[in-house]
Amino acid sequence: MRERRERGETSCLKIPSSLNRVSEVVLEFQNHSKGLLDDCESAINTMFRHRQLQPIGRVAAANHGILHSITTVSSVETESQLLNSYTVTPPIKPWPQKLTHKRLCSIITHQQNLDLALQIFHYAGNYHPNFHHSYDTYHSIIHKLSRLRAFDPIASLLNELRSSRIKCGENLFITLIRNYGIASRPKEAIKIFLRINDFGVKRSVRSLNTLLNALVQNKKYDSVYFMFKNSQKRFEIVPNVFTCNILLKALCKKDDVEGAVKVLDEMPGMGMVPNVVSYTTIMGGYVDRGDMVGAKGVFYQILDRGWLPDATTYTVLMDGFCKLGRFVDATKVMDEMEENGVEPNDVTYSVMIEALCKEKKSGEAVNMVRDMLDKKYIPSSALCCRVIDALCREGKVEEACELWKMLLLKNCTPDNAISSTLIHWLCKEGKVWEARKLFDEFDRGSIPSVLTYNTLIAGMCDSGELCEAGRLWDDMVERGCPPNSFTYNMLIKGFCKAGHAKEGVRVLEEMLDRGCSPNDSTYSVLIEALCDSGCEADISNVLDIAASCKLEINYDSWRVLVEKFVTSHANRHSPVDSSPAPKLVLYSYWQSSCSWRVRFGLNLKGLSYEYRAVNLAKGEQFTSEFGKLNPLRYVPVLVDGDVVVSDSYAILLCLEEKYPQKPLLPADPRLRAINLQAASIVSSSIQPLHMLSLLKYIEEKVGPEEPQAWAHVHIEKGLLALEKLLKDCAGPYATGEEVYIADVFLAPQIEVAAKRFNVDMSKFPTLGAVYESCNALPEFQASVPDRQPDAAH
Known part of the structure; x- marks a missing residue:
């Protein structure tokens, strides 16, 4: 055996020639594909069982490549010779000649490859001498x-x-x-x-x-x-x-x-x-x-009891006040904490910074981040994103950039999430080249993620900078950061928006070749753009592509086809109806979340309406004129010709039935049911429990602090139910890629919950993401309370 090693032979297992059947099996294995491994193991183990050899599967566990190293030696005839004639190559080199338990533990601990770590463990126990x-x-x-x-x-x-x-x-x-x-x-x-x-x-x-x-x-x-x-x-x-x-x-x-x-x-x-x-x-x-x-x-x-509360105790109390919007009380607790010699910890700072962001005091939040960094605490990525988001929402994009630079100076390297947040806001402000500059600065210290690339590509596409979007796409591919469905969808929408629908078709073809799936809106955007360009042949091509890939064209895509072709054809060949469309009149109050959701729904459907304000603070709902419209004396009320409808849920369902364009309910039965359920939770289980009249009653009967606490508890309970309902079906919006009635009810409710009742929306990430998507819609922005004619500015 020593002689064979001196000759430099590297075979791991030596088999006597007398075991011809074994050799034949092994040679057959060597000549066939690796997929026959299990069959070979079974055959060898069967033939070796009577010789009481260790099953070859045990050997393979230590080194899966062991079977490839089996060769025959004619000089080995007996079982004892057979047992002494094979060695197993260590899974790593160099392998220590003297192996202690401590040394093996160190090798396993520092091994990055889990499979290799397991092989090392088995090799040491099975094949290292005297171990x-x-x-x-x-x-x-x-x-x-x-x-x-x-x-x-x-x-x-x-x-x-x-x-x-x-x-x-x-x-x-x-x-x-x-x-x-x-x-x-x-x-x-x-x-x-x-x-x-x-x-x-x-x-x-x-x-x-x-x-x-x-x-x-x-x-x-x-x-x-x-x-x-x-x-x-x-x-x-x-x-x-x-x-x-x-x-x-x-x-x-x-x-x-x-x-x-x-x-x-x-x-x-x-x-x-x-x-x-x-x-x-x-x-x-x-x-x-x-x-x-x-x-x-x-x-x-x-x-x-004579105990000194620690930082955690103070922080819990501060967090409670912050959740209820009682920021002044939280500040008093923090002052008391420092007076008693208790240093704030990173959680304390995080709680206060979150509260400052909610109170739209982003400048103070930045100062607290600075204090936090000075005390050697590293703010989490989520917290930094929250502060940057708050600054940008208040129009302080430049200050957000300064915060990003401050993090760099303090050796707190911003990650992809922080950079993506800032890039998103720069693009939203139309500062796409500043966003590109920031991207390049980040790129020098870290590798951008798909999220960071997608954020900047989306901004470039929205701004019509398609060449730059293409360069970014090429860059991410070259750097081994494969584009995903969102990347392709943004490029398709960018080309369509710029009037280059045929380029969008080319991107779609490449997208499918790379195994990425289009979302619900991809086909509808492409088909609409091709219709507007008069490219009917390309529409057929898109439909053929979808059919060949066994992809279903959704309801909205077919609706676009009907609207663009069938409806326009009918209009060309039918007499024009000159009678005016019935005038919609909405009785609304600017702060009413029920009225808000109806305004949002009307905007989504593209329906114009006359706004008539009903000042609830002055009791205008109690006038005899309004009482005739709604005996319950609540807003909203919609008058559509000779039809009068009150209750936001009823109004939106009536609008859906009479004005089916831009539907608020999906065609899919399951998603339709989820939308109706989500809308019902908001309208029946959340909003009624924080009505102004109810909160006033609680204040009169219980005390001034109780209405806020009451509303807070019941809003969170309802939001928790919605989070669970939508978690598995949400996309950018509540039930996927399109805005439906669930979003119409959710978005106003979430803003009311966060801003009026200080509910911590970080507990509800799915709902928070839905709100952000809705908040970016012009139809939603036109419906917000501050933009209504009766808003108190």
């Missing part, structure tokens, strides 16, 4: 796999560990439970916890607390209570104060603050003394409810 795995090496590989969510090999590793009878520690299982929790796999976390004793390890309160935290992360609050209740009787674990604090968190997250208070009161009887964290958790429960009276009561209990 046997330890608890530490198993912990190292299992930690690496679970941290990167590669859970499939872990079951077999645990079975090996259990059968090896290696003495284990609890940390391995704590690591697994924690990573299962992070990966949203709470059932697997529970199974691991229940198996700990099978490995000769006694479960402790540490593994219990880790499991409870994983369950809270995954909103399994009832399971937390069950595990806590059975901890001593079934698991022989005595809970500690940390266990109780996790239970308090679960109860508060479940909105069972009363239950949490009960547990807090019972803690001394269980031999545990509540700490500041315990009380802060309860305080957070009251804050989530919008009950600042209860939250302040708990805060005073902390002070009464």
